[in-house]
Structures are given as structure tokens and as C-alpha cells.
Amino acid sequence: xxxxxxxxxxxxARIVHMGVKGPAGRRYREMGMVRGExxxxxxxxxxxxxxxxxxxxxxxxxRKEEAELIIVKVIG
Amino acid sequence: xxxxxxxxxxxxALAGNxxxxxxxxxxxxxxxxxxxxxxxGVTVEKKSGKYAYRGIEIEVIDLPGTYSLSPYSIDEKVAxxxxxxxxxxxxxxxxxxxxxxxxxxxxxxxxxxxxxxVVALNMMDEAESKxxxxxxxRLSDILxxxxxxxxxxxxxGIGEMKDAIYEEITRHKEHRHMAIGYGKDVEKAxxxxxxxxxxCPTLRKYRKRWVxxxxxxxxxxxxxxxxxxxxxxxxxxxxxxxxxxxxxxxDDLETYFADKRYEFVDDALSIVLxxxxxxxxxxxxxxxxxxxxxxxxxxxLAMMWAAFQFTFAVAVPFMDAIDIFFQWLGEVSIxxxxxxxxxDPAIHSLVSEGIIGGLGSVLIFLPNIFLLFFVLSxxxxxxxxxxxxxxxxxxxxxxxxxxxxxxxxxxxxxxxxPAIMATRTIEDRRDRLITILVNPLMxxxxxxxxxxxxxxxxxxxxxxxxxxxxxxxxxLLAIVMAVLLRRFLFRGKPSPLIMEMPPYRxxxxxxxxxxxxxxxxxxxxxxxxxxxxxVVIIWFLSTYPGGPGSDIETSYVATIGHLVQPIFAxxxxxxxAAIALIFGFIAKEIVVGAYGTFYGISNxxxxxxxxxxxxxxxxxxxxxxxxxxxxxxxxPCLATIGxxxxxxxxxxxxxxxxxxxxxxAYMVALVITTVGHLLGFA
Amino acid sequence: xxxxxRAIGAYSALIGIAYMVYGLxxxxxxxxxxxQIPLSPSPDIFAGFILIIIGTILxxxxxxxxxxxxxxxxxxxxxxxxxxxxxxxxxxxxxxxALDALVVGEPWNFDPTTYNLPAIVLxxxxxxxxxxxxxxxxFGE
Ligand SMILES: Nc1nc2c(ncn2[C@@H]2O[C@H](COP(=O)(O)OP(=O)(O)OP(=O)(O)O)[C@@H](O)[C@H]2O)c(=O)[nH]1
Ligand SMILES: [Mg+2]
Numbered sequence: 027x028x029x030x031x032x033x034x035x036x037x038x039a040r041i042v043h044m045g046v047k048g049p050a051g052r053r054y055r056e057m058g059m060v061r062g063e064x065x066x067x068x069x070x071x072x073x074x075x076x077x078x079x080x081x082x083x084x085x086x087x088x089r090k091e092e093a094e095l096i097i098v099k100v101i102g
Numbered sequence: 103x104x105x106x107x108x109x110x111x112x113x114x115a116l117a118g119n120x121x122x123x124x125x126x127x128x129x130x131x132x133x134x135x136x137x138x139x140x141x142x143g144v145t146v147e148k149k150s151g152k153y154a155y156r157g158i159e160i161e162v163i164d165l166p167g168t169y170s171l172s173p174y175s176i177d178e179k180v181a182x183x184x185x186x187x188x189x190x191x192x193x194x195x196x197x198x199x200x201x202x203x204x205x206x207x208x209x210x211x212x213x214x215x216x217x218x219x220v221v222a223l224n225m226m227d228e229a230e231s232k233x234x235x236x237x238x239x240r241l242s243d244i245l246x247x248x249x250x251x252x253x254x255x256x257x258x259g260i261g262e263m264k265d266a267i268y269e270e271i272t273r274h275k276e277h278r279h280m281a282i283g284y285g286k287d288v289e290k291a292x293x294x295x296x297x298x299x300x301x302c303p304t305l306r307k308y309r310k311r312w313v314x315x316x317x318x319x320x321x322x323x324x325x326x327x328x329x330x331x332x333x334x335x336x337x338x339x340x341x342x343x344x345x346x347x348x349x350x351x352x353d354d355l356e357t358y359f360a361d362k363r364y365e366f367v368d369d370a371l372s373i374v375l376x377x378x379x380x381x382x383x384x385x386x387x388x389x390x391x392x393x394x395x396x397x398x399x400x401x402x403l404a405m406m407w408a409a410f411q412f413t414f415a416v417a418v419p420f421m422d423a424i425d426i427f428f429q430w431l432g433e434v435s436i437x438x439x440x441x442x443x444x445x446d447p448a449i450h451s452l453v454s455e456g457i458i459g460g461l462g463s464v465l466i467f468l469p470n471i472f473l474l475f476f477v478l479s480x481x482x483x484x485x486x487x488x489x490x491x492x493x494x495x496x497x498x499x500x501x502x503x504x505x506x507x508x509x510x511x512x513x514x515x516x517x518x519x520p521a522i523m524a525t526r527t528i529e530d531r532r533d534r535l536i537t538i539l540v541n542p543l544m545x546x547x548x549x550x551x552x553x554x555x556x557x558x559x560x561x562x563x564x565x566x567x568x569x570x571x572x573x574x575x576x577x578l579l580a581i582v583m584a585v586l587l588r589r590f591l592f593r594g595k596p597s598p599l600i601m602e603m604p605p606y607r608x609x610x611x612x613x614x615x616x617x618x619x620x621x622x623x624x625x626x627x628x629x630x631x632x633x634x635x636x637v638v639i640i641w642f643l644s645t646y647p648g649g650p651g652s653d654i655e656t657s658y659v660a661t662i663g664h665l666v667q668p669i670f671a672x673x674x675x676x677x678x679a680a681i682a683l684i685f686g687f688i689a690k691e692i693v694v695g696a697y698g699t700f701y702g703i704s705n706x707x708x709x710x711x712x713x714x715x716x717x718x719x720x721x722x723x724x725x726x727x728x729x730x731x732x733x734x735x736x737x738p739c740l741a742t743i744g745x746x747x748x749x750x751x752x753x754x755x756x757x758x759x760x761x762x763x764x765x766x767a768y769m770v771a772l773v774i775t776t777v778g779h780l781l782g783f784a
Numbered sequence: 785x786x787x788x789x790r791a792i793g794a795y796s797a798l799i800g801i802a803y804m805v806y807g808l809x810x811x812x813x814x815x816x817x818x819x820q821i822p823l824s825p826s827p828d829i830f831a832g833f834i835l836i837i838i839g840t841i842l843x844x845x846x847x848x849x850x851x852x853x854x855x856x857x858x859x860x861x862x863x864x865x866x867x868x869x870x871x872x873x874x875x876x877x878x879x880x881x882a883l884d885a886l887v888v889g890e891p892w893n894f895d896p897t898t899y900n901l902p903a904i905v906l907x908x909x910x911x912x913x914x915x916x917x918x919x920x921x922x923f924g925e
Contacts, residue, residue, distance in 0.1 A: 044357070049174060049529070050598040055360040056170040057600065058204045063364075069389075072398040073496035076505065076599050082203035083232070083377075085603040087492050087505070092598045382854040382923070390855060391862035397841060401866070404834045408873055415877040419884035426887065 028100060031077070031093035033067045038101050040064050045095030054092075058082040064101070110158045112271040115184055117212065118196035119205050120144075120167025121604050123224045126254040127196060128164035131264070135616055137520075139482035140607045141509065142167060143527035146177040148184055155264050158271065163190065166526075171211040172321050177526040179323075186215055186308060192270040193217040194263070199229035199236060199251070200605075202375065206367045209245065213280050216309030218273075220266050221249040227256070228605070233378015241374045246280040255610075281311070282366045284359065287350055291318065291343045298339065304331040318344055318355050385605035389489070398493045405486070409477040410570065413470060420469035428462035451650035451703070456641030457634075459702025460695040463713065464633055467551040467691075472622040474547050478516045479617035483609035487512065488601065495599055501581050502588030504528070504596040507537040511580070514544030515573070516621065518742045521546075522749055530597035536587045538749055539759050542738045543580040545573050547625070548690040552733045555694055559714035560726040568727070572734050579735065579766065628689060636685050636692040641699050654703050673732070673771050674725035683732065689739040724778035728771040735767035786852060789916055793849045796860060796913040799906055800842025803867075806902040807835030823905055824896040831900050838866050842910075849916075854923050857916070864913050871907025874900045 033039050041063045046054055058081050059065075065081040076089045116124045120142030129136055132151030137144055149164045165184055166177035173179035185193060195212055197205040202223075212219050223238065242249040248266045252259030283289060295314035299305050305313055305328065316324035317340035328337055344355050351358055391397055435453050439445070481487055487509055495505030506528050513521035522541050528534040545553075553572050557565040643659040645652070654660060663677025670680050678700055686693040701716045721729065737743060737760055747756040810825045810832030818827055825832075842863035849856025878899045885892035 046598070050600065052172065052356060052360075053169070053174050053600050055357060056172070056207060057602075058207070058364065060357070060361050060364050069393060070395075071393065071492055071496060072395050073493070075496045075499070076492065078393070078492065078603060082201070084201045084204060085605075087495075087599060087601045087603055089495070089499075089599045382858075384861070387854065387858035387861045388865070390858035391841060397837065397844075400833075400837050401862075404830075404837055404866070405869075407830050407834070408870060412873050412876065416880040419880050419887045422884055423887045 027097055029094050030065075030067075030079075030096040030098050031090040033098060033100055035067050035069050035077075038064060038066045039098035040101055041096060042099050043097040045097065046092050050092065054088075057086060059086075059096070065098070109154075111161065112158055112191040113161045113163070113188070114192040114194060114267060114271065115163040115165055115188075115190040116194050116196060117165050117181060117185055117208070117217075118167060118222075119169055119198065119201075119208055120602065122167065122196045122198040122201075122205065123252075123254040124167065124196050125149075125164055127194070127222060127224070127252070127260070127263070128162060130254060130257060130260045132162050135620055136164060137617070137620070138613060139479070139487075140485040140604050140609075141482060141487045142602050142604065143177065143509075143524065144482075146180075146523055146526040148180055155268055158268065160267070160271070168208065170208060171215060172316075172319065173323070175527055175529040182323075185212070185217055186312075189217075189307070191218065192220055192267055194220050194222055194267065196222045196224050198225045199223045200225050200232055200234065202229070202234075202236065203367065203371060206370070207363055210282065210363050210366060213245065213247070214282070214309075214315060215312045218270055218275070219245075219247045220263075220270050221245065221247055222254075222259070222263055223249055223251045224254050224259075226251045226258075227253045231383070233381065235376040235378075237374040241370070244280070244370045244373065282362060284315075284362050287347060288318070288355075288358070291347060295336065295340055295343070298333070298336045299328075302328070302331050302333040302336065305333065314340075315359065318347075319359050320344070320356060383605065385485075388606050392486070392489055393493055402490055402493060405481075409481070410573075411566075413473045413477055414566065414569075417469035417473050421466050424462075424466050424468065428458055428465070431462070432458050447650040448645075451645055452638070452641060455645075455702030456638055456699055460637030460641060460699040461629060461634055463555075463698030463701075464551060464637075464691045464695045465629055467554065467694075468622065468625065470550055470554070471547045471625050472618050474550070475516055475621040476614055476618040478513070479614040480609050481512070482617075483607065483613055485604050485606040488603050491601065492603060499596055501584045502592075502596060503536060503584050504533055505599055506601060507533065510537055510541055511544050511577075514541050514546060516547055517624075518542050518544065518546045518738050519745045522742065522745045525749065528597075532592040532594060533596050535750060535755065536584055536592055538746060539587060539755065539762075540580040540583045542742055542746075542759070542763060543576045543583065543735065545576040545734055546690075546738055548739060549733055551691055551694045553730055555697070555714070556717065556721075556726045556730050559717045560721065560723045568730075572730055575731060575770075576734055579770070583762070583766075629691070632689055633691050633695055636688050637695040637699055640681070640685060640692075640696050641703075644700060644703055654700065673728055673768075673775050674722065675729060676720045678720060679729060683736070686733065687737060687740065689741075690733060693733060722783075724775060724783045727778070728774040731774055732767045732771040735770055736764050786922060788919075789852060789922075790850055792912055792916050793846060793856075793860070796863070796910060797843045797846045799910045799913075800839045800846075800863065802902075802909075803835050803839030803842065803906055805839075806906070807832045807837075807839060810835060810900075810902075818897060823901045825902050826897045826900045828900070831903070834866075834870060835903060835906075838863055838870065841866065852923050854925060857920065857923055860913060861917050864910060864917065867903075867907045867910050870900075870903050874903050878904075 027042055041059060041061055044051060044055060044059060044061065063081055065079050068078040068080055068085065070077050076087045077093055078085055078087045116128055118124050125136050125138045125145055128134065128151060132153050134151045136149050145164060145166045151162050153160055163184060165181040168178040168181040171182050173182045193212055195209050197209060209219065209221060229236065238249050238251055248270065250259055250262045250266050252263060292311060292314045295317060296310040299310040299313045313324060317328065317337065325337055348354055392401055432454055435458060436450055439450060439453065490512065491505040491508040494508045498504050498508055510521045510524040513524055518541055522538050525534050525537045528537055553569045557568040561568040640659065644654050644657045646658060648656050659681055660677060663681045666680045667677040682693045682696040685696055697713060701713045743756060743760060746759050747753065750756065806825050809821060810827060811829050813819055813825060813827035814829040814832065841859055845856040845859040849860055882892050
């Protein structure tokens, strides 16, 4: 298990725990970042942040600061 | 359905996630031309339109996109409030078929809220090209609502949609709500809260199950509503239940509800959806390079440069044509007036100096403005705007803003009014205020005429670079101001970034042309109203009390000008500049219009001189550059001030914005003048 | 398919090199003044910079393209798109100037250095590259 911010681009991972709290956490969940969801890290922005991930067939970008709080299990 | 007179009337709302094609469908249904763009958050306020179908007059409301019925930003609140408070006869829920897994989350919430939903399954073309197959009949069975497949941009499915809407609003309204089971314990809690809600009279208009669930989800707005209804005890009870359930479920309830809804959606989709295998789309291929580590930023800069280049170079022949037209008009207007026995010199002067001279000098810039909006719309429609935000987020974060602030900044190059409204998608109030307050520093199209006029007069050969430096100065000052505002007035960190990245789409010439025309004709309208008025007032003030033919130095405007000119004396500007700037408060184009009028009046009988030559009498390159900078920085126009007021909802911030911009403008102009003189320029 | 990709891919890499060379020349000309070089490149630092970007993108992942990988195809595709945007832009600017001469009623004094001819010519020469993108068969991760 690792943090989403540490997953390399191109890798898939399953969400184990959503550590983002408050309204932002709620919004991530509403956008599909729920436990058990499988996501794929697509890329890191040129300046090193934010990252872009794919889930539920769409692309979402978020900062490493939040990705840090999301615990995932890399599945290949 | 309400019955008004003989025709039957109905109200429907278009709701859905951002960027799913709601506005395209709205335009198709009502024949309107509302703004469409390929980025989330184009529509930020509700728009209404009408169409008639089989004897029913239907009012359609296009809502801002929303990811859920628990609003996160202001535009989403607009959408939510409309749906739950206004209770339209039908809610057309537009679902992006290529993104159905996430889109159905909102559908589930709409159904929970008790809306009369019709699902429009839009973007079927993109779903197909992704290899997705959706069993529409079974989806409709599971959701217990009609589902209409559509490709809105090609007009496919509009007819079927109109039928489905008709069926829905004429249907006898019996309950047919699909309900998600939330498990025994939670259901018990919901039922017990429902009973309390039912006993609270003002809450009757809402579906009680929905209120109960929202209370358990700790939706702040619903809690507020229940409290306002004088039923605080229900809120207390919900809190207690929540605590108990939290222990039992070993999870907090909010997460639990979201999980359950997605579980429902996943179960449904496992029956109706066959996914294709992952293929590389054109969008993936573009992104691979356009957001690349090395190439991302250089490409962005290159695109901005190209946009700029294009806007200026291609406008030239059209500007010349307009110029020739007004010259011709100037030549024929007086004889024409004489021929219809209008010989009053006052009218002659008004027409040739005020209208043709003043308004004409503004209208010349029409082509620039059209092309600028054309380029901006290409960026919007392609989806590149979201990539620019993604690439720049880090840099924006460093100056105390965030990626989402970048979109309003770019839109500000067109016009600050819609740009400031676009900040509604920024959730955090402090982030949003900073973005609003620095937005006017982004050089809008109305300032362009001033730059072109002055750069053309004083910086021959390097006009392009000089004008570019204005844009650059605006950006630089915006950065400095953002840092200062964050440091001293809005302490704290920018809020988390949660931004959907839409796929690239091919911009169509039609949509860009419409966009260009809509925005460009706004400029024309402005020219016909407020600029026209401003120019006529200036003409009047500079012609009287002496009357036509008298020396402008004896006119009202000179008196006023001489009164305020001392303020600008340190900057080396004469009284005409002072007047132009004062009227420029209303709209920047008037600055040019004013000079056009002054020039017309003082050169009424000289053929050879040009407006540019005239400027040389009162400006030096240094004072001209300082003047351009002043025009860049001090308040863009009255409309922008009005928008700042309505979007911040505060006079305090509005006045602050005006005050800081005017003083910043003065300071920068002073620095330019001083440094210019020190360096030995005239 | 592979043969075609190999041939056209190598060809577009050559065009990519030409883009880079001309980009360098334009920057050089901007610094020291116009030189006598075929296609009269514009002495324009920004334009030169853009030509270099396009050229670099075209050759950056050429190996991956010849290996029939999507990554390589992506770079070719973006190179083509940028080349088209810039090429078409200069064609439009040239057209606008010609139109202006017509409007003003003066003969069009054609000054090639203002239209960045290399950008236009290379855009046209690169057109065959679109064939690979159109067919896109046999590509993989
Ligand atoms: N391929 C395809 N594109 C579509 C379709 N419908 C809409 N679009 C495109 O999707 C983008 C978004 O359309 P809008 O109508 O602005 O979306 P919206 O839902 O109003 O978006 P917001 O106002 O931001 O919430 C535009 O670029 C449209 O051209 C469709 O059926 N197929
Ligand atoms: Mg919209």
C-alpha cells in the first residue's frame, strides 16, 4: 500500500482509503473517488504538480498535496 | 403543470454534470445562441428560453453544470436551488454517455430529490468511438425514467427529446421514484427522520426522504433550511442518529451514502454497459505532448504568440476598408446633408466631427476584436483551456492562486465581464476574490484600440512588441497584486484543485463563427449606445459654448480639462488626455473616440493631418507609453465595476478594486515617465 | 503498414530537421540581420523558436514511431497539428496582406521575409505525414 502521490504515471491502483476531509473530500467522493475504485495515473504536470488521473472513464486533475492523503494499492 | 389562459405552459430545466452539452441542447430546443465551450463551467448562471410543442408553451432553463446536489461552488448552488426550490415540471438530466459511470451519480441524486427526470444520453458518438455499448431500454427500466440517446452537436435525438419532454409534462404524476436501499439500519433512521420532516409544515414542498438523507449526509444548506423552518429538533435528532450509525457502520455516513450510490450505479451498469477495450484516442495523443514535461510550456507560449500574431496581422485589410469607408463618409456627409436642406452648422459638426470622427475612430478596431474572439473561441472549443490550467496550476499556486483561476485570466483578454463571472467555478471565497480583483489587469479587447492608435503613432516598426509589452505588463502586475493580496488580505493556502479535464474536441468553424459574431456584435452594440453617447457628449462639451467653428480652447471641455490637468501634469499629459481618461472610465474605447472628436474639431478644414500626427503635438514617446500603461491599469469600464460589485456582493471590495487600480495606474505611469526621462528619452 | 510508417516516418523526421535548421537561422538572422538563404526566412526570434519546437517534436520520439508505438505517433500527430496551425496562420497573413493591397488600391509589394515562407513550405511538405495518422493501423502501447 502506498500514497496516490507516489504512484508512477501509467500505473493502476485501487483506492483503499480516502483521507481527504471536509468539503473537498466530499467532492472527490462525489466525483467517483470512493473506496475500491480503480484509477490510473496518467501524468504529472510539467512543473511537477498537479497530477492527472483517469477513473470511471474520465480524466481528473488534483494536487499532490491531496493525493498524499489518498491511500491506494498498486495493481499493475 | 400550470395553466395560464388558453395556452398551456410548462417549465423544464436542463441539469447535468458540467460540460455534457446542456447548452448545446438548450440552443437546439429554443433556437438561442448561448455560449458553448469545451471546458467545465461555461454556464455559470441560469438562462431561460422558450419553445412551443404540440400546443404547450415550454419555458426551458439552462442550468450551470453540477456534479452533485450538494453544491460546492456558487454556480452549482444556482443549479441545485432551481431544481429543489422551483420544482420544474420536468428535469432533463443530460448525461455524457462516454462518461456514464460518473454522470449517473447525479441522476441518482435527482431521482432521490423527487424530480421528474427525463434522461438525455448525450455524446453517443463519443461513447461509440470508445467502443462502449449501452442497452438503453434496460437502463430506462432500471432508472424507471425515459432515456433518449442523443448527439446534440449534430442535432440527433432532439425530436425524440421533445416527445419525451411532452410525455413527461403531460403524464399523470403518480409516484414512480426509483429508490436506492441504503441497508436496514440506515433505512430505519431515514424513515424515522421522514416522520419528523412530515410534521414540519414548511418542509412539505421537499421530498421527505430526500431531506432525511441530506440531514444524515450533513448537507449544510439543507440543515440551514430545516433550522429556518423552525425544526431544529430534527437536526439534533439527525446528529444523534449519525453518531450511533457511525459506530455501527464503522464508517462515516457521508462516505457510506456516496459508496452506496456508486454501488447502485455500478450494479446498474454491469447490466446495461459493455465497455470497449482501451484505445488511444486523438485526445490521448494530443495530451501526451501538449502537457509534456519539456514541451508543455513552450507549446503554450508558442500558441499565445501565434494567437496574437494572427489577430493583428489578419485584421489589417478590414481595418483599412473601414477607414476608407469613414473617409468617404466624411467627404459625402456634408453635401448629402445640404442636399436634404439640413444646413445647420451644429448638425454638420455633430455628424462629421462627433459621429464620423469620434465613432469612426472606434469602429476601425472592430476587425481586431472579432478576430480576438475567434481565436479565444478556438481555444475554448478545443479543450486546450483546461490543459493550460493544468500546466499552469503549479505556477499559479506559487502566487497564491490556482489552476482554475487561469481560465478567467485568459478569458479576460476578451472581456473582463464574462471573465469575472467565470470565477464562479472557484469554490473558495478567498481564491475567488483574488481572482476577481486582479482580473481587470488582464488587458481586454476594449483597450486594444488605444494601444494600436498610440503604438502606431509613436513606435513605428515595433508596434507589435510595444503592444505585447502592455499585455505582459498586465500579467506581471496581476501576479504582483495576487501575491500582495494573498500575503496581506487573504491569508491562507489556495484550496485543493479538483478539475475535470474534458477530451479535446475539434472546434467547428460554425461554432467559432457564432461565438465571434455574438461577442463582436456586443462591441457593435456598445458602439451604438454607450460609446456613441460618450462621443456625443464630448463633442458637445468641446464645441460649446462657442458653437461650431469656435476654438476648442474656449470650450467647456477645455475648462474642465484645465481644471483636472494638474493632477496629470507630473506625467506630462495635457488637458485633452485628462478628459479622454475621465470619459474612458465609462468604456475604454471612448478614449480613442475622444481623440477622434478633438482631432475632427481642431482640424475641421485640414486635409493632410492625421489623428496620429495630431497626437505628436501633445505626446512624446515616453508620455505616450505612460499613457498606454495608465489605460491598461485604471478601471476597465463601468460594466466591469458593476460585475465586480454583483459577483463579490460587496461595495467595499468594489471600491477597493477601483481605488487600487487607479493608484496603481498612476504609480506605474509615474515610474515610466521618471525612468524614461532618466534614461534620456524625451 | 509498417513499411509505409517507416518511409513516411523517416521523411517527416527529415522535415523536422529542416524545421530546426530554419528555426535556428531565423533566430540568427534576428540577431545579426537578414542573410541570403533560400526561402527567405524571417528574422524573427519568436517565429524561429516555434519552428525549433515543431522540429524537435517531430524528431523527439522518431524511434518509438518506427517501432509502431502510440507514443511516437502522438509526437508525429502533434508535430503535424502545430505545423498546420503555424503554416495556415502565415498563409492567412499573406492573404490578408494581398487583400489589403486590393483594398487600398496599391500594388502588393511582396516581401517574403514577413510571411515566414519556411513555415508555409514545410507545412505543405509535411502533409504526407497525415497519412500515418489517418490510418493508424498496427500501432500498440
Ligand atoms: N462529440 C460531441 N460533442 C458534444 C455533444 N454535445 C455537446 N458537445 C460538445 O461538448 C462541449 C460542451 O458543451 P456545452 O453545451 O457547453 O456543455 P454544458 O453542459 O452546457 O457545459 P457547462 O455550461 O460548462 O456546464 C462543447 O464543446 C460541445 O461542442 C455531442 O453530442 N457529441
Ligand atoms: Mg452550459
